[in-house]
Amino acid sequence: MEIKVVRQIMEVNEYVAQENRRLFDQRGILVINLMSSPGAGKTTLLERTLDALKNEYTTAVIEGDIATQLDAERIHRHGVPVLQINTQGNCHLDANMIRNALESLDLDGVRILFIENVGNLVCPAEFSLGEDMKVTILSVAEGDDKPEKYPVMFQQSKALVINKLDLLGFVDFEVGAARRRALALNPRITIFELSCRTGQGLGAWVDWLRAQVDEKRAASG
């Protein structure tokens, strides 16, 4: 019975996700679902990215958290429209939360919508939101064994951002080992190595985002 209900929940989620996707496609908006453990640096990466792209594209952000408006307040300071979803204890965003959020978010002219998921390396990977791609962020402080231990997240992502490179040497993390493990699960994943703190490696990530916007624009005709 539990299994049947879970299947129904997933089917309803997939249906709503497809509705969201249609809306995003019609408007030619690139939608990126950012996922990671708590504290891997999703919000900080977002802040750096928004600043880097602010003269090129209109962007918008949906922040998912269990509680508090802390992340939305951080994004708001960058002058970007942001909507905070509080999941009230729920461990992931779902497509319906995004649909409801879209009613309060002005998408006019928006080229990229970033959705920051709840900090959780497990559950968010299982719920499509209608996004174009999932991106996983892994902090080097978490250890290089995480792809093997939390495989679904890495299998589902188009890109992996290895963050907090400035901590290498102070923690047990081999970049090569993390790369190998992620690629074994998902040979097509694009991997970035960067530090939001020092700015090292951010350029390649931002360039890649620009290319994703161009691709989406071309696909939307």
Add this chain to the structure above:
Amino acid sequence: MEIKVVRQIMEVNEYVAQENRRLFDQRGILVINLMSSPGAGKTTLLERTLDALKNEYTTAVIEGDIATQLDAERIHRHGVPVLQINTQGNCHLDANMIRNALESLDLDGVRILFIENVGNLVCPAEFSLGEDMKVTILSVAEGDDKPEKYPVMFQQSKALVINKLDLLGFVDFEVGAARRRALALNPRITIFELSCRTGQGLGAWVDWLRAQVDEKRAASG
């Protein structure tokens, strides 16, 4: 309907957790449920703790992971009986997984059973396993805002271990702020500040565990 099923799942879990608790109490075993984000240092803390206590108590470990035997292999090297549960994608341990694990784990003479939950700062807090206490581990690399953003875990825990103190100065983390936020949610929580890497602060944590064993022994008559 979803809500009704969720309630049933929680009720069944609570029933089985109480059965587990009766068994632990009869045998006078202190049971500790270790919870944290991925990579906060649960397994490393466990390794240091087992080494510190090995001449005093018989211990045993249950390792919870979505996939792999990596953590059980690490514990095994310390000569402690360990059983690995793979949740096959499930984001938390539940009481029934523990009951099944107990059938394969020799509890004779065991004074402390450590259960390392799946790395997840959300879901594990909602499922009782029949443990005496939950302990949350927070790495300073995760940021000092985490108690506010993931409140349930901190509300439910008897102790909070702030780990990776050796990274202070390289990350944005104020110990005082993290303490204040955890205590605002749970005024009775006991907080330890330590580094598993350098050993700093481990003594106070181990002493506290000794006191918990004594209390449990006294309560079990």
